[in-house]
Amino acid sequence: RQRIADLQQYSSAHMNADTGPIYLQEQYNRDAKAALNASMSTTNRAGQTANAKADAVCKPRFHSWSIDYVRCVYEELGKLSSTNASLQTAKMPDTSLYHYNFSAPLWSPDFAGWTILLTGVVISAILGRIVGMIILRIMLRIQYRAAK
Template sequence: MTTKLQRRLESLSVRIAKIARLRTWQLLVILLLLTFVSATLLRLNNIGMIERRAAVLAADKSGDKAKIASSLLELQRYVSAHMNASLENGLYLESSYARDRDRAIAAAASANNPSSEVYKQASLDCRSRFVGGVASFRNDYVQCVVQRVGSLSPGQDPAAGLKLPRADLYRYDFISPAWTPDPAGFSVLLTLLLALWIAARWLRFALVWLLIKRRFVRIYS
């Protein structure tokens, strides 16, 4: 084990020595290539998140709860294992919310509710105005029903008969780590290390130049 480790260390030191012998312009070319590769891999990570988010939204529209749960879990695992894969503005299960919201309104309009006719009429009046879309998820449709019930039955609390689902329970937001041990992460790490190497080389050259300049000033002063 010790011999193998020594061989690996010797091989690594040889590679580092070869890199150290490269000219600065050669290192800059390598840095440019690494930057391009890193940007491409980071973009691929983001595309992977977009594809899995689309799968969640498709499952949400289908109404298959098991599929929704599995696709959400897959999305969460992917985001937590890949950098540059955050959900930006989050994810809304709009179709699931709309179904549960409609069930709540239908329950309020059922025969067991003394005010069922009022809720039925309010639901019919508002349905033509808000049919799906982001507006319905913002509770515009629900607010319309509540306001319509209040106008049709002034002496009644319009929200009392509605057991609406909480909209925030249908929102998911997964944030990826700042760095992950995936191809994009290692590429970014190599890019940063090479950039630091080049900066250190330039700093060393600057210090040597200053020392030489001071020595010449002392000699000829």
């Protein structure tokens, strides 16, 4: 959690430091697995047998522990009528708690920010001079035509 807070502070203090979406997939997998294991450990003997059956069906289908594995176990437990109690006790973590998206400010008072500000001032001065020169030429042409 401290690293997420550090990333958020860095991103909010620096320009062009948008992180894009960050998904803590592995943390969610660990927490979901812990919730599933906790529900399995609190069930009765029949529930443990059903969990073992569901585990035996789902493990060959998935090479690693994932959300799809959890869904498979839930589906298999749902098929077995004796495990409805264990299915209700397993509470999976909310996925929105594992999704972050930090955005950077439009301008920040660091080197990049001051450089952009200075560049804007220089470009404004150049454009102002160009517009001034165009207006001056138009005024001079009008003046020379009137003098002829």
